[in-house]
Amino acid sequence: MTKKRIGILNSGGDCPGLNAVLRAASRACEKLGWELIGFRDGFEGLLLPGDYMILDRRTTAGIMHLGGTILGTVNKGHFVAKVGAGDRAQVPKEIIAQARQTFDALGLQGLIIIGGDGSLTTALQLHEEGFPVVGVPKTIDNDLEATAMTFGFDSAVACVADALDRLHTTATSHKRVMVLEVMGRHAGWIALHGGLAGGADVILLPEIPFDYEKVAAEVMRRDREGAKSTMIVVAEGASVRHGHQHRHATASGEHRLGGIGEIVGREVGERTGKEVRTCILGHLQRGGAPTTLDRILGCRFGVKAIQLIAEEKFGSMVSYQNYQTLDVPIAHAVHKLRRVSADCQMVETARSLAISFGD
Ligand code: F6P
Numbered sequence: 398m399t400k401k402r403i404g405i406l407n408s409g410g411d412c413p414g415l416n417a418v419l420r421a422a423s424r425a426c427e428k429l430g431w432e433l434i435g436f437r438d439g440f441e442g443l444l445l446p447g448d449y450m451i452l453d454r455r456t457t458a459g460i461m462h463l464g465g466t467i468l469g470t471v472n473k474g475h476f477v478a479k480v481g482a483g484d485r486a487q488v489p490k491e492i493i494a495q496a497r498q499t500f501d502a503l504g505l506q507g508l509i510i511i512g513g514d515g516s517l518t519t520a521l522q523l524h525e526e527g528f529p530v531v532g533v534p535k536t537i538d539n540d541l542e543a544t545a546m547t548f549g550f551d552s553a554v555a556c557v558a559d560a561l562d563r564l565h566t567t568a569t570s571h572k573r574v575m576v577l578e579v580m581g582r583h584a585g586w587i588a589l590h591g592g593l594a595g596g597a598d599v600i601l602l603p604e605i606p607f608d609y610e611k612v613a614a615e616v617m618r619r620d621r622e623g624a625k626s627t628m629i630v631v632a633e634g635a636s637v638r639h640g641h642q643h644r645h646a647t648a649s650g651e652h653r654l655g656g657i658g659e660i661v662g663r664e665v666g667e668r669t670g671k672e673v674r675t676c677i678l679g680h681l682q683r684g685g686a687p688t689t690l691d692r693i694l695g696c697r698f699g700v701k702a703i704q705l706i707a708e709e710k711f712g713s714m715v716s717y718q719n720y721q722t723l724d725v726p727i728a729h730a731v732h733k734l735r736r737v738s739a740d741c742q743m744v745e746t747a748r749s750l751a752i753s754f755g756d
Pocket of ligand 1: 410472536537538580581582633653654683
């Protein structure tokens, strides 16, 4: 019998824990006597003549603790099957045909696609075109409805908490208000979890529109009570009541969220007369070593993906529910964002800790 060969790729923004998935999938393959081919730069590696490397014990040794991905990745490229929020575009037929040729030439019998909502939309199209695809969810934003948790999120939250710890000491020394803008796109999970873990006083989320007057009142209330600083965490997708998210156009014609931190800082400074400083955490949240939780999730997701290939559960995606790795159809997973609900237990817990949401 010929050796089974499986392909794997990661697409979209990188995320701590990706290398743990690659390493785990490679070891699970080895155990079955299979071979794993890793495509470089996301789906682009599938373009003719094919750009890939063998993922085996040697090439994946010592990578679990490394951030990023040894395969490289791209956000955009020839395989974009999603444009903007909810709009679906199709990957062009000639691009699919190239991927088919690469896939066949390498004699692959399965393709694991690690990605967020956009990449999983492409994965779904490839599956519909007859590719034996298995998906692995990946995003620091933790905003996929179909899985309770994605690797990368915990590392991003740890980065936010660490930043708050550092900002806290300098803010307290200077009796300042500190505004920390964090990632998360349209979901406030990173801000909520990071803010809670880092002892924020105010957390502004996309899901709970805020008023500057309320935020300023909270700063002044703390001031009257003798607090030496106020820490405000603002999610990049947060917006003022009846306002819009702050976004800016990029050269490629897309819109990127960000910039709300500066505005919050200015508005709060003007209303309180306090000295305010703003820090945009940015891609620090995406870089660096994954936390132990993300390494473990990565290991479990990689092994589960190979199991799904072995069971020929094509068109399915690894999903983490109740501490178990399960599977769901990719078709049920895409275009369903999980956002913070204003009355969820985490928000209630934060309110019980006197954290203000500026609402
Ligand atoms: O989806 C992950 C994420 O890091 C978001 O939190 C953020 O808005 C975006 O990607 C940044 O993307 P880029 O790396 O393209 O700037």
